[in-house]
Amino acid sequence: MSNHYGKLYVVATPIGNLADISFRAIETLKQVDLIAAEDTRHVKLLLQHYGINNKVLSFHQHNEEKVAESLLEKLRSGVSVALVSDAGTPLLSDPGMPLVRKVKDAGLAVVPIPGACALIAALSAAGLPVTQFSFEGFLPRTSSARKDFFTEKLTSQTTWVFYESCHRILAALKDMVAILPPDRQVVIARELTKLHETIVKTNLANAVELVAQDENMRKGEFVVIVEGAAKVTKKDDALSPEQISILAVLMRECSIKTAVELAVKITGARKKLLYQAALDLEKQD
Ligand code: SAM
Numbered sequence: 001m002s003n004h005y006g007k008l009y010v011v012a013t014p015i016g017n018l019a020d021i022s023f024r025a026i027e028t029l030k031q032v033d034l035i036a037a038e039d040t041r042h043v044k045l046l047l048q049h050y051g052i053n054n055k056v057l058s059f060h061q062h063n064e065e066k067v068a069e070s071l072l073e074k075l076r077s078g079v080s081v082a083l084v085s086d087a088g089t090p091l092l093s094d095p096g097m098p099l100v101r102k103v104k105d106a107g108l109a110v111v112p113i114p115g116a117c118a119l120i121a122a123l124s125a126a127g128l129p130v131t132q133f134s135f136e137g138f139l140p141r142t143s144s145a146r147k148d149f150f151t152e153k154l155t156s157q158t159t160w161v162f163y164e165s166c167h168r169i170l171a172a173l174k175d176m177v178a179i180l181p182p183d184r185q186v187v188i189a190r191e192l193t194k195l196h197e198t199i200v201k202t203n204l205a206n207a208v209e210l211v212a213q214d215e216n217m218r219k220g221e222f223v224v225i226v227e228g229a230a231k232v233t234k235k236d237d238a239l240s241p242e243q244i245s246i247l248a249v250l251m252r253e254c255s256i257k258t259a260v261e262l263a264v265k266i267t268g269a270r271k272k273l274l275y276q277a278a279l280d281l282e283k284q285d
Contacts, residue, residue, distance in 0.1 A: 006033070006080040008071075008103045010096065012089040012115030016194035018049050020116045026050050028113050032082040036071060038095055042086050059083065061095045068099040075108050082113075089117040093137045093163055119161055122189035122223035125199050126159075129228070133159040141168070143175050150179040151249050155242055155266070157228040164222040172224070173208045179249060180204055181241030185227035191220040239277055243267040247274055248281055256282065 009028045014020040029035060029052050036059035037043035043056055059067050071081055085094035103110050123130050136153075139146050139162050153160055164172050169188075176186075182205035190198045198217070200210065211217045229242040239247075246267055250259035260274045267274075 004078050005108050006075040006078050007109040007111050008075060008100070009080070009082045009111045009113050010090050010100065011082045011084050011113040012117065013043070013046055013084050013087060015088045015116045015118050015121065015192055016197075018046065020193055021046075021050075022113065022115050025113045025115055026052070028082055029054060029084075032080045034074065034079060035082045035084060036067070036099070038085045038090075043084055059095060059099070064095045064098050068102050071099060072102050072106055072108075075103060076106070087116075087118075089115065092117055092119060092135075116193070118163065118189075118192055118221070118223050121192045122187065122199070122225055123159075123161065126187040126189065126225045127201055128159045128185065128187060128225055130159060133161060136160055136162040138163050138165075139168075139172055143171060146172060146175040147179055150176050153226070154180060154245055154249070155229050157231060159225060159228050161223060161225045164224055166219055166222070169218055169222050169224075170208075170211050173204070173211055176226075177204050177208050179245060180226070181245050183241060184229075187225040188217070189223040189225065190217065192223065194220070196220060237270070237273070239267075239269055239273050243269045243274070244277055244281075247277055251278060251281060 009032060011025050011028055013025070029047065029050070032054065035043065035054055035056045037056050038060050040056045040058050047054065047056070057067070059071075075081060083090050083096050083099060085096065088094070090096040091100065100110055119135055123133065134156070140149060182203060184204045185201065186204050186207050187199065187201045188207055188211070190196070196216070200207070202210065230240050243263070247259060247263045250262050254262070256278045260271060260278050263269065263274045264271050
């Protein structure tokens with residue numbers, strides 16, 4: 001690679017507390033020729049705070065394909081560029097993917113300048129397993145699409161994480177408890193690094209109640225972390241909460257007989273146990 005090409009620096013910025021930025025990020029923002037920012041006014045507050053006086057160009061989800069092309073040309077002509085989003089690490093539920101892909105495909109250097117990320121901050125303080133996890137970004141906006149999503153996640157045995165806004169946090173939790181077992185552990189991480197930071201670990205049923213009853217728990221920005229399903233073995237002589245939830249979801253869509261047959265295939269649990277559970281569920285309705 002010719003070293004007269006410019007480099008693209010992907011720079012993480014704070015997710016609330018302005019002190020959460022690395023020395024290297026500040027140096028990079030000072031030294032690059034150009035800063036490509038999701039919201040120019042927003043980044044200027046950060047730049048002002050650190051006495052950085054640099055050129056800023058607007059780069060957001062509505063213009064990123066087009067601007068990515070012209071930024072690539074600039075990089076080719078030797079201009080160095082820092083990419084920043086409004087908060088945290090660019091590309092993580094933020095713009096930047098088309099630009100990074102184009103620059104990589106063109107064989108030019110992309111340099112990460114790591115730092116704050118709401119996902120990682122929340123996981124680091126959650127107290128749920130993090131050896132393996134899946135990040136789901138933002139959930140679908142409609143209740144039925146969210147329920148489909150939760151049904152897919154029902155048997156996932158690793159921790160999973162999603163981002164949510166204050167407008168949908170309660171609706172998302174209500175949809176979740178309609179599908180997932182109420183005793184599943186969840187962590188609600190709200191306003192991380194800010195004045196009203198709250199990190200609550202509880203079971204799903206309590207989480208819904210807490211958010212429904214406390215208006216403050218519906219304000220700000222949220223990361224929700226969900227415990228994975230317990231491992232189940234075929235030989236178990238009692239059904240797990242996940243197996244019962246799967247059966248309940250199936251019973252909403254088909255006859256008891258079909259629901260039980262499908263549940264045997266999906267969960268590997270014994271038919272006799274599932275059939276008895278189906279009768280119990282039917283009595284409860
Ligand atoms: N790129 C960012 C990152 O690295 O975390 C995420 C950007 S995404 C557009 C914004 C979402 O991230 C918010 O709606 C919220 O779900 C989550 N988020 C960002 N800052 C947060 C904070 N301080 N506390 C909790 N969640 C936050």
